[in-house]
Amino acid sequence: MELLRNNLTKRGWAESILAVFLLLAPGMGTAAAIDAKLVIGPSKCAECHKKEAAIWQHTHHYTTFRNLPHDKDARPIAKKMGVRRMKSDSLCMNCHFTVQNQNGKLKAIAGISCESCHGAAKNWNKVHSNFSGKKEGQETKAEIAARWAKSEAAGMIRPKMIYRLAENCFNCHVVPNEKLVNIGGHKAGSDFELVSWSQGEVRHNVWYNKGKTNRKDKPARRRMMFVAGHIAELEASLIGVSKATVKADYAIKMAVRADRARKVMAVLAKLLPQVPELKEIAAVGQAAQLKLNNKAQLVAAADKVAQLGLKFSANYDGSKFGAIDKYIPGPDKYKGKVSQ
Numbered sequence: 001m002e003l004l005r006n007n008l009t010k011r012g013w014a015e016s017i018l019a020v021f022l023l024l025a026p027g028m029g030t031a032a033a034i035d036a037k038l039v040i041g042p043s044k045c046a047e048c049h050k051k052e053a054a055i056w057q058h059t060h061h062y063t064t065f066r067n068l069p070h071d072k073d074a075r076p077i078a079k080k081m082g083v084r085r086m087k088s089d090s091l092c093m094n095c096h097f098t099v100q101n102q103n104g105k106l107k108a109i110a111g112i113s114c115e116s117c118h119g120a121a122k123n124w125n126k127v128h129s130n131f132s133g134k135k136e137g138q139e140t141k142a143e144i145a146a147r148w149a150k151s152e153a154a155g156m157i158r159p160k161m162i163y164r165l166a167e168n169c170f171n172c173h174v175v176p177n178e179k180l181v182n183i184g185g186h187k188a189g190s191d192f193e194l195v196s197w198s199q200g201e202v203r204h205n206v207w208y209n210k211g212k213t214n215r216k217d218k219p220a221r222r223r224m225m226f227v228a229g230h231i232a233e234l235e236a237s238l239i240g241v242s243k244a245t246v247k248a249d250y251a252i253k254m255a256v257r258a259d260r261a262r263k264v265m266a267v268l269a270k271l272l273p274q275v276p277e278l279k280e281i282a283a284v285g286q287a288a289q290l291k292l293n294n295k296a297q298l299v300a301a302a303d304k305v306a307q308l309g310l311k312f313s314a315n316y317d318g319s320k321f322g323a324i325d326k327y328i329p330g331p332d333k334y335k336g337k338v339s340q
Helices: 002-010 013-024 042-046 050-056 060-070 074-080 090-096 114-118 125-129 141-153 162-172 178-182 194-198 219-242 249-271 276-287 295-315 322-327
Strands: 098-102 105-110
Touching: 042 050, 042 114, 060 074, 060 090, 060 105, 090 105, 090 162, 114 162, 125 141, 162 194, 162 219, 162 295, 178 249, 194 219, 219 249, 219 276, 219 295, 219 322, 249 276, 249 322, 276 295
Parallel strands: none
Antiparallel strands: 098 105
């Protein structure tokens, strides 16, 4: 506590508040299922992305398929919610597994995998990998641009689409289900921050160097991820509060999360005054009333935050965001062991 008080006196108020909230705030997010009819499965992706698939197999995202049904903490929750088989109940399947529609029936085919983050791939898998019908390296710049545009239009979430990726992470690192938390005893969210998680065991930056190294992202990209992650966290927590109908564990935790998220955004807006979108996001968050049965207003606020988050992601590259470097987690905070 003495060290914290000393830091508060040495730093500006904005920097101090940011440090405190980043230390205390547990991540949450929103939950949404991808279209199971369009899921092709990780084995299809692994045909070309062999190194990425090998890295994935050393992550908790991969092992949840085998481990979750036997997890000592998960089983009591399932019992309270009346779930007999976790791999065949949508309550668990949306976040913990990759789900495919097979002959009209939903089936869990893997843990959290490629399409969980990059989008169901049936409509874009062949487009993104066919090099415009030529061999690799023979396309014109116009053909490359057209190929990626078609892939994105068909639902592919590419690495450059930082805010979309951040949203996908928070889709499952929060639990916007009041009964699951209040009755089932499920956690309201995991301890999630985009940089520390993306640079840890799930990191798979190997495509562009043919698998030679799995380097961490460059400083500018980590800055973008840091800010985009906190924007997505505000969006997610507002959606979470919108689901609250009774004053109980779920409502309280979601409201606390949303309040912290909007305060962090206010601080980021002061640290990066050259980014007007952050000031707008902070204002939207502050105006939202964190109260029970306020779904319409909170969803509208979350939608506005999302729009501004996408605008932020498109308008900046992080090269001039050095003011936030001291708050971005370093290697000692990365989650899990990085595979090389």
